[in-house]
Amino acid sequence: MVPFSGWDMPLHYGSQIEEHHAVRRACGIFDVSHMLAVDVEGSAALAFLRALLANDAARLDHAGRALYACMLRDDGGVLDDLICYRRGDACYRLVVNAGTAEADLAWLRAHAGISGEAPEIRARRDLAMIAVQGPTAQATLATAIPAARELLAGLRPFHAAALAELFIARTGYTGEDGFEILLPAERAVALWNDLQSAGARPCGLGARDTLRLEAGMNLYGQDMDQSVSPLESGLAWTVDLSGERAFIGRDALTAIASPRAFLGLLLLDPGVLRAHQAVRTRHGEGVVTSGGFSPTLQRSIALARLPAGSVAGEEVTVDIRGRSLRARVVKPPFVRHGHAMVEL
Amino acid sequence: MNTPEELRYTSSHEWSRLEADGLVSVGITDHAQQALGDIVYLDLPQPGRKVSAGQDCAVVESVKAASDIYAPVAGEIVAANAELAAAPETVNSDPYGAWLFRIRPDNVADLDGLLDAGAYRQVAESESH
Numbered sequence: 018m019v020p021f022s023g024w025d026m027p028l029h030y031g032s033q034i035e036e037h038h039a040v041r042r043a044c045g046i047f048d049v050s051h052m053l054a055v056d057v058e059g060s061a062a063l064a065f066l067r068a069l070l071a072n073d074a075a076r077l078d079h080a081g082r083a084l085y086a087c088m089l090r091d092d093g094g095v096l097d098d099l100i101c102y103r104r105g106d107a108c109y110r111l112v113v114n115a116g117t118a119e120a121d122l123a124w125l126r127a128h129a130g131i132s133g134e135a136p137e138i139r140a141r142r143d144l145a146m147i148a149v150q151g152p153t154a155q156a157t158l159a160t161a162i163p164a165a166r167e168l169l170a171g172l173r174p175f176h177a178a179a180l181a182e183l184f185i186a187r188t189g190y191t192g193e194d195g196f197e198i199l200l201p202a203e204r205a206v207a208l209w210n211d212l213q214s215a216g217a218r219p220c221g222l223g224a225r226d227t228l229r230l231e232a233g234m235n236l237y238g239q240d241m242d243q244s245v246s247p248l249e250s251g252l253a254w255t256v257d258l259s260g261e262r263a264f265i266g267r268d269a270l271t272a273i274a275s276p277r278a279f280l281g282l283l284l285l286d287p288g289v290l291r292a293h294q295a296v297r298t299r300h301g302e303g304v305v306t307s308g309g310f311s312p313t314l315q316r317s318i319a320l321a322r323l324p325a326g327s328v329a330g331e332e333v334t335v336d337i338r339g340r341s342l343r344a345r346v347v348k349p350p351f352v353r354h355g356h357a358m359v360e361l
Numbered sequence: 362m363n364t365p366e367e368l369r370y371t372s373s374h375e376w377s378r379l380e381a382d383g384l385v386s387v388g389i390t391d392h393a394q395q396a397l398g399d400i401v402y403l404d405l406p407q408p409g410r411k412v413s414a415g416q417d418c419a420v421v422e423s424v425k426a427a428s429d430i431y432a433p434v435a436g437e438i439v440a441a442n443a444e445l446a447a448a449p450e451t452v453n454s455d456p457y458g459a460w461l462f463r464i465r466p467d468n469v470a471d472l473d474g475l476l477d478a479g480a481y482r483q484v485a486e487s488e489s490h
Contacts, residue, residue, distance in 0.1 A: 028425065033398050033425070288404070288422075310424055
């Protein structure tokens, strides 16, 4: 068990690598109750979210759709990355990181009146969250919750639906098919046990990290934070600059002339890439933001912030304990749906 | 936690075994491999290198982190386990069979200054709580 943003969380339940493979090949479950759901409701909810998020909540054109977005400071620094679900006409749910939850709530409340009437903002600490991930996630979850079988079969990726007091989203942080289920905390243990009985393998923070790294997904606090913009964090695709929509941080983003690149590294020599290692490129120096060993590829991989002009295919060197090891710049993801997405 | 009685230990979780040929084999303890998690890479010292007691001379990388390995006694590195470097997971499955390197000690009696199994167990247990 390790402390994590005020929570005690298991790094693994035995073997991190076995847990990792379980998610790539079958089904793993994660207790992600440390993440906080924040409900935003009221007639002003949409206008409020359009002003607070760098992605455009108006893209959520029907109830059940989900959107990945960053919330920015005025200077474009990333306060948090989150998923915004539309639950109904004027009814949205944000799921935010544990480490930033308090600051997020304070920020949301401080800006509640930004678009006129203030929406109702409610922290849902009464909810627990379980992620069910892997190629057999749908069948496993249907076994654990028979009443959800049809709903699961019809639920499209990046969509969510309610089933009584369950909120079931087809989202995740692993690069596999899967679901994230929000439910009353007092029901979480029973669902966890039912999922285990249905064959799902409990997975800890360690596997969560190697899976998301292979999937090329950012970790807040490591790959980006308040000091960098989403444009230098591989998250330009989540920033909607179309039209005239005013949102916090927009002016700062449009002022960035030549953003640094944010790409993947595949280590060519033996060794392990780790966060903070220096990367030497023909364009200047960069830094590894997340690194580790990929159990699927059996190679070391990383996400790195590199000088402007860096592109996939270039060879760079990384300083590891005084030695200069060769790595190739690649475009993430490294792994998707169990398959390598980069040439080894 | 397995801590064989016939070995000597350091508080930094290396084990040492005096072999019949007078060399000292060095590895990491069962407690250490459990704490590190799945081991994926070993950075082993070059034979011929002189080391002092407590000097870092190898690195064990797990899925979690990189950990320095320290020479338990002063001497010369005479061998690194290349076979193990090709199958680092063996450190998890057989920590006391998986020697990382061998030292020709300057003074064999230095081994007597290391922890015995009972003393090491106390160190390991105090860290687990």
